[in-house]
Amino acid sequence: MSEALPDRLSVNPDSPFHDAALLERGIGILFNGTEKTNVEEYCVSEGWIRVAAGKTLDRKGQPMTLKLKGKVEPFLKDAGEA
Numbered sequence: 001m002s003e004a005l006p007d008r009l010s011v012n013p014d015s016p017f018h019d020a021a022l023l024e025r026g027i028g029i030l031f032n033g034t035e036k037t038n039v040e041e042y043c044v045s046e047g048w049i050r051v052a053a054g055k056t057l058d059r060k061g062q063p064m065t066l067k068l069k070g071k072v073e074p075f076l077k078d079a080g081e082a
Contacts (some may be wrong), residue, residue: 005074010041012062017041026077032070040065044072 009027010017029039031049040063041050049072050065058064 005076007045008041008043009074012040015041028075028077030071030073030075031068042072042074044074047072 005027006017006019006022008017009019009022011023012018013020029036029042029049031039036049036051038051039049040052042048048067048069050067052063053066054064056064
């Protein structure tokens with residue numbers, strides 16, 4: 001793989017960890033061995049993901065998130081299909 005995935009990535013455009021070009025390529029997250037599709041942000045070195053807590057929104061209109069700790073393994077979805 002020519003490009004290494006970042007240690008931390010967020011889908012929120014206001015976050016300093018947002019990378020639109022990388023998100024367009026398609027990122028998958030394996031969390032404790034199962035693929036998660038509702039991840040808002042992840043950090044590999046600290047071992048956590050943030051997932052949306054239902055349809056609840058905070059006062060800024062962003063989804064409320066829960067921080068789950070465990071083994072995080074990001075992967076490129078387009079690389080797996082080729």
